[in-house]
Amino acid sequence: xxxxxxxxxxxxxxxxxxxxxxxxxxxxxxxxxxxxxxxxxxxxxxxxxxxxxxxxxxxxxxxxxxxxxxxxxxxxxxxxxxxxxxxxxxxxxxxxxxxxxxxxxxxxxxxxxxxxxxxxxxxxxxxxxxxxxxxxxxxxxxxxxxxxxxxxxxxxxxxxxxxxxxxxxxxxxxxxxxxxxxxxxxxxxxxxxxxxxxxxxxxxxxxxxxxxxxxxxxxxxxxxxxxxxxxxxxxxxxxxxxxxxxxxxxxxxxxxxxxxxxxxxxxxxxxxxxxxxxxxxxxxxxxxxxxxxxxxxxxxxxxxxxxxxxxxxxxxxxxxxxxxxxxxxxxxxxxxxxxxxxxxxxxxxxxxxxxxxxxxxxxxxxxxxxxxxxxxxxxxxxxxxxxxxxxxxxxxxxxxxxxxxxxxxxxxxxxxxxxxxxxxxxxxxxxxxxxxxxxxxxxxxxxxxxxxxxxxxxxxxxxxxxxxxxxxxxxxxxxxxxxxxxxxxxxxxxxxxxxxxxxxxxxxxxxxxxxxxxxxxxxxxxxxxxxxxxxxxxxxxxxxxxxxxxxxxxxxxxxxxxxxxxxxxxxxxxxxxxxxxxxxxxxxxxxxxxxxxxxxxxxxxxxxxxxxxxxxxxxxxxxxxxxxxxxxxxxxxxxxxxxxxxxxxxxxxxxxxxxxxxxxxxxxxxxxxxxxxxxxxxxxxxxxxxxxxxxxxxxxxxxxxxxxxxxxxxxxxxxxxxxxxxxxxxxxxxxxxxxxxxxxxxxxxxxxxxxxxxxxxxxxxxxxxxxxxxx
Numbered sequence: 001x002x003x004x005x006x007x008x009x010x011x012x013x014x015x016x017x018x019x020x021x022x023x024x025x026x027x028x029x030x031x032x033x034x035x036x037x038x039x040x041x042x043x044x045x046x047x048x049x050x051x052x053x054x055x056x057x058x059x060x061x062x063x064x065x066x067x068x069x070x071x072x073x074x075x076x077x078x079x080x081x082x083x084x085x086x087x088x089x090x091x092x093x094x095x096x097x098x099x100x101x102x103x104x105x106x107x108x109x110x111x112x113x114x115x116x117x118x119x120x121x122x123x124x125x126x127x128x129x130x131x132x133x134x135x136x137x138x139x140x141x142x143x144x145x146x147x148x149x150x151x152x153x154x155x156x157x158x159x160x161x162x163x164x165x166x167x168x169x170x171x172x173x174x175x176x177x178x179x180x181x182x183x184x185x186x187x188x189x190x191x192x193x194x195x196x197x198x199x200x201x202x203x204x205x206x207x208x209x210x211x212x213x214x215x216x217x218x219x220x221x222x223x224x225x226x227x228x229x230x231x232x233x234x235x236x237x238x239x240x241x242x243x244x245x246x247x248x249x250x251x252x253x254x255x256x257x258x259x260x261x262x263x264x265x266x267x268x269x270x271x272x273x274x275x276x277x278x279x280x281x282x283x284x285x286x287x288x289x290x291x292x293x294x295x296x297x298x299x300x301x302x303x304x305x306x307x308x309x310x311x312x313x314x315x316x317x318x319x320x321x322x323x324x325x326x327x328x329x330x331x332x333x334x335x336x337x338x339x340x341x342x343x344x345x346x347x348x349x350x351x352x353x354x355x356x357x358x359x360x361x362x363x364x365x366x367x368x369x370x371x372x373x374x375x376x377x378x379x380x381x382x383x384x385x386x387x388x389x390x391x392x393x394x395x396x397x398x399x400x401x402x403x404x405x406x407x408x409x410x411x412x413x414x415x416x417x418x419x420x421x422x423x424x425x426x427x428x429x430x431x432x433x434x435x436x437x438x439x440x441x442x443x444x445x446x447x448x449x450x451x452x453x454x455x456x457x458x459x460x461x462x463x464x465x466x467x468x469x470x471x472x473x474x475x476x477x478x479x480x481x482x483x484x485x486x487x488x489x490x491x492x493x494x495x496x497x498x499x500x501x502x503x504x505x506x507x508x509x510x511x512x513x514x515x516x517x518x519x520x521x522x523x524x525x526x527x528x529x530x531x532x533x534x535x536x537x538x539x540x541x542x543x544x545x546x547x548x549x550x551x552x553x554x555x556x557x558x559x560x561x562x563x564x565x566x567x568x569x570x571x572x573x574x575x576x577x578x579x580x581x582x583x584x585x586x587x588x589x590x591x592x593x594x595x596x597x598x599x600x601x602x603x604x605x606x607x608x609x610x611x612x613x614x615x616x617x618x619x620x621x622x623x624x625x626x627x628x629x630x631x632x633x634x635x636x637x638x639x640x641x642x643x644x645x646x647x648x649x650x651x652x653x654x655x656x657x658x659x660x661x662x663x664x665x666x667x668x669x670x671x672x673x674x675x676x677x678x679x680x681x682x683x684x685x686x687x688x689x690x691x692x693x694x695x696x697x698x699x700x701x702x703x704x705x706x707x708x709x710x711x712x713x714x715x716x717x718x719x720x721x722x723x724x725x726x727x728x729x730x731x732x733x734x735x736x737x738x739x740x741x742x743x744x745x746x747x748x749x750x751x752x753x754x755x756x757x758x759x760x761x762x763x764x765x766x767x768x769x770x771x772x773x774x775x
Contacts (some may be wrong), residue, residue, distance in 0.1 A: 101125030206367030
């Protein structure tokens with residue numbers, strides 16, 4: 001287990017110059033037993049000399065964070081400081097640097113600053129600072145970026161059986177950790193995790209939810225927790241549970257990036273609640289989730305179980321008010337310091353008027369800071385223009401993507417983004433290709449757009465790494481947006497561009513696309529049933545639904561091996577039955593006659609599937625229940641039930657538990673459809689063979705929640721088929737006792753309380769903070 005204070009060597013490259021100065025100040029205050037003032041510019045106004053005077057001005061400390069330039073760069077810079085030090089004339093002059101120093105190096109440096117620098121011990125190099133960190137582990141603990149980015153963290157999980165993509169994610173988080181600035185939300189979330197074992201991090205887009213969650217994930221990895229990243233479904237977490245291992249589970253955007261509509265699959269809301277119940281009762285598990293606040297509220301209005309769940313006690317809402325003035329300035333500094341911006345661009349921000357206008361802007365957000373710190377995003381901007389362009393982007397955040405979308409992308413690339421938007425999530429590369437080609441063909445016909453050879457591949461190369469990301473494995477390539485705010489922009493863009501919305505609607509290939517752009521519930525930007533434009537006629541919408549209802553795009557999933565290891569495996573599709581249920585629900589806003597005609601046409605596909613024997617029996621009861629809710633189609637509904645009954649009546653073929661569950665659901669959806677003598681056969685088999693029917697599923701259940709689900713299934717059988725299954729309930733209780741192995745509660749002493757709050761930064765301190773950009 002990683003312990004703060006154990007012997008290790010830091011190179012300090014993850015610290016900005018400002019962070020490095022704060023670390024040196026804290027170490028020397030501890031070593032010398034005195035209080036040093038915060039670092040500021042030299043008395044002569046020179047911003048290249050950074051020092052911290054003691055109370056009686058007898059001691060001056062200068063920091064030089066030259067980890068990247070090495071000793072030659074450090075020596076050159078120090079020689080330029082000699083005249084300024086002579087003017088200060090301190091009784092004692094100390095130098096701290098992130099450069100490794102030999103005894104000869106220290107003697108050479110001391111000779112430059114004699115008589116003010118009197119002994120070699122007042123010159124602290126990389127090894128000296130690491131030694132002080134070993135002596136003062138509390139200082140190391142407070143400077144979290146040191147140990148969060150330690151190679152010890154990654155080495156631990158690399159040598160475990162953690163899924164490879166989790167290792168890649170942790171590497172990515174560690175690279176980003178140098179940009180992070182702790183604020184009150186970090187400690188609020190830690191307290192919630194300590195109290196409830198799970199925490200939902202919520203807030204508006206771009207406020208820093210994912211970044212906070214990732215830092216919490218690293219925090220727990222440092223304390224010996226094995227990370228498990230849930231990517232698409234909560235079942236992944238259940239499959240990777242280990243009864244005797246400390247684990248931290250991370251589920252980013254668990255309700256989706258634009259809406260809950262397609263994120264939660266059948267009964268997943270209950271599975272999420274079950275997993276929350278598990279972690280609350282097992283000290284070895286911690287669960288971190290993120291979502292956008294408006295999506296959480298939408299989901300709670302639709303899913304009764306989520307509405308009833310008391311999430312608020314474990315919800316950490318990130319708001320702009322969570323960031324102090326010092327926090328916002330520090331975030332800006334870190335992003336600019338570690339960016340590839342030219343020195344001229346960086347220096348342009350040091351001007352007091354521009355700097356304060358950014359830090360105090362009403363639309364300040366970490367996402368805009370990140371965007372404006374990327375050299376690729378300001379390539380048309382000169383250093384002189386940079387501060388004003390930054391402020392202009394803050395004035396209208398939509399500019400962040402609008403400018404790139406309109407000016408930096410080819411027409412085909414814009415088309416690709418619109419098509420990817422229609423899927424509302426990751427999509428298989430080949431399905432994206434088919435949908436893209438359909439859109440471009442129609443676009444070329446209607447707008448006389450030019451098309452190039454190998455267009456799809458060319459556009460993919462244009463967008464990958466900036467606006468989209470491709471996740472490759474041995475089986476497929478999944479494509480998704482690189483940043484969810486791109487999707488936010490496109491949703492608003494499409495809501496006011498009916499011409500493009502119509503082309504997209506008329507070109508849809510998969511029902512996943514239809515499901516992605518049409519929803520019977522409100523979205524962030526509009527209140528009508530469509531996400532892609534107010535001006536679309538119902539005929540176009542219904543035509544798209546009928547055209548695509550039988551086509552399903554593929555979604556990448558994880559395969560969990562028996563030993564708990566995970567790997568990217570095959571691709572799954574939604575069933576026709578799931579699509580039909582959505583279509584019926586989507587049609588609620590149609591006039592009665594139009595709705596009835598539409599649903600009858602949709603159900604004809606299901607009738608054909610039943611006749612050919614290709615229907616999904618587990619999902620068919622949902623179709624019947626949805627159809628029964630529409631009185632105008634009673635005749636079609638009765639015909640559907642009659643056809644379906646034949647599939648369920650042949651009870652002699654029933655062997656697996658899932659077949660009995662499908663029968664139970666059908667009996668509940670269509671009471672009296674199956675004759676009593678057939679039901680009696682099922683009743684007798686459950687009484688005589690129920691133990692064997694449940695045995696396989698009970699034996700392979702590896703957590704209490706799966707057993708509880710089986711227990712609930714047995715109880716439902718008792719109600720539906722009027723039987724007693726006491727032996728099954730008893731076996732499930734025995735299985736629970738067999739699983740009842742707990743580890744000792746992890747110590748909480750590492751969950752330090754939030755550091756004592758100091759007064760917020762004033763204008764002068766913020767300007768001084770950025771002085772390091774001019775060094």
